[in-house]
Amino acid sequence: MSTAIVWFRRDLRLADNMALHQACSAHAQVLPLYIHAPQEEGDWTPGAASRWWLHHALLALDEALRLRQGALHIRQGDSLKILLATVKQSGADTVYWNRLYEPAAIVRDMQIKAALREQGIAVNSFGGSLWQEPWHLATQEGQPYRVFTPFWRKLRTMIDKAEPLPALSRLAALRIDHGLPLAALDLLPRLPWDAGMRECWTPGEQGAHAMLELFADDAITRYATARDLPARHGTSRLSPHLHFGEITPRQIHQALVKLQRRLDARRRPDIEPYLRELGWREFAHHLLYHFPNTTTGNFNPRFDSFSWTPDKEIWLCRWQQGRTGIPLVDAGMRELWHTGWMHNRVRMVVASFLTKNLRQHWHHGARWFWDTLVDADLANNTLGWQWVAGCGADAAPYFRIFNPVSQSQKFDPKAEYLRRWLPELSRAPDALLHEPWKDEALLKRSGYPHPMVDLRASRQSALATYQALRC
Template structure:
């Protein structure tokens, strides 16, 4: 688990602890081998059954299977449930009985099966079993030793209540314009529910119910179309579908033809400038600084920073995937893998390698007034709009502001990437 995810987990457990105490219970925190700890808790409590929600990462599946078998051999009942997906990976297959490799037919299969169901009420009158005091939360050592996480605390409220607040804000403020506003990094146009979904603080089924209820309360002439957002959640389902059926993809290209693709030699200097938002390309730098400060990056900007790394710099997509894994609060093995391989052109249903995003035209189109750029690049806050997207056009700006000159020429690096791709393909 990356540093940003560990930060989130600490505060999510803290929020869960508070909610349980309100209901007269204590959150038991233990550390060690999972099966050994579970057996100790079972013996201490006299429990006859263990319940959990299923996970779908390859290592987690194998881990949980082993625990289930061991508990059954101990005559402890085991009950597992689907809580984080609408459609579990093994339930969707083509007419030929194969897993889906393209999103659109996958979504055509899954979408008709979605059912709007009301969440169950919180249980009341539970008789909690008192167990010996467990570890304090701090003993898990999840918080960073270097206090770089101030921005995360300002940007997020981990926990179930934070998830509900984010969902309500999205419904009230952004859902009606989601189809177009989701591409504008300078405004609140997305749900920002991804970390809450990843950590199980809210489920896709709860989100579907909330969106449906919100839409029904609005006059039919102004009723928002919830389908564009549901389709985005469908991509999340597709990512887990792929991870389950193709478990080697977090380390290997989904498209086997890319196994010998001639990526450029590792360049730590270039990588470090990219990581720190010092490339000299404003939209890329703004995205990387947003990531470092908040543990999150707008989805369109994620595609653009990934394109620069894998196409213009021709660095292997795994370098980017690993950095996102460490710095994203919503770091999710399925989504992270799908997203990076999609941009790099080597994934399932991927954008072709020759599709190379131009960060300048993308910024001019989706951040035309420079709201996003000025927010995350304070040294350029006073630069006139006609130079904001290309500050190097005025030689005095880098000297005056300290903002770096571009580390590469976008046009020539694009041409070089295409030449390499064409030669490799031949």
């Protein structure tokens, strides 16, 4: 009776899981294994919000396996040593996994693959979280893409053919001893600061599909415009589910196409704007794979000599706490702390304020997002921060500095988002909420701080610095 190990990583689902599907097709029984090895993540060990999500995602996966008379075998430590020990204990002759694309994971997986094969153990790895593997797309010159639009044109021709795998017809899961209880991984916060995340999220495969169903039933019909409104649920909110592999782009695409076919032409939603946003996620992984140094280094080397303002801990602290005195920035940072998530337009605004108005290095923002976002993804995080800072691939022009006042006036005109996250200002008139510093009495009465910097003056200073870099 042949046995295989399916090594779960960030593919915490049973459906459309190539490694699991192939293992079940080729072997009489499979052992679902999760190895907790944060020390193997290099400089980017998972942050607190990611660990919270991981705990609940593993719990959900184990529950799904138990419904099929299986269980998730959990171990902690060196991945290669644990794989070798588990092969010996289970009698498995093959290990299956779905690929990861972070630099440290690629190096580790190559070493593990070689070591297992030296021991006579077969290894099969698959693409599991992207429409196309990063090395499958190249320019006409055979080079990696550096600009999103031509990358998306090429990828868009491929995704209609990328069908998700059908549901498993069988899963003969093996159970063995010496696994750890989930609590032993110590993923949850020891101080209960996670109430807001528990209110907002349902990690796991089932939660992912419930979120997709909600998006398809409501938000997709107005996505093109509502996605920019932070007070509305106009986005899919699938990013953490995608990061942990609880759902795939193939599944999302299939569900939206089915929705289009089900509705008449008058009510049929345009799904292209949303698919394009998923394309940005794919582009981020493409860049990370081909340019792995960009997690800490500037994609554009000219920015190596950029004149960042010397680190000011008090500035960074006020930004992190949502006490900058700029309402849209503060609302976004408080939403992040409470829910582990932030609306994408607001992410751009808070990043622009940190890197351009305060001229603090983008590393500071990337690290804070990494620790506080439930959807913290190294590829997306790197692309996003370098894009806003102006030093990345396909970056925003150096002169694009988001004005947080005009942004909130345009996309939150009734100040609903601001009121939700800035209760001390909730009774202020709409217009004043966007610029509370215009009423000194309001600031004194509410305790809301004065702006850290003058928006106009700090913008001019940033423009002058960026212009000097171009000369």
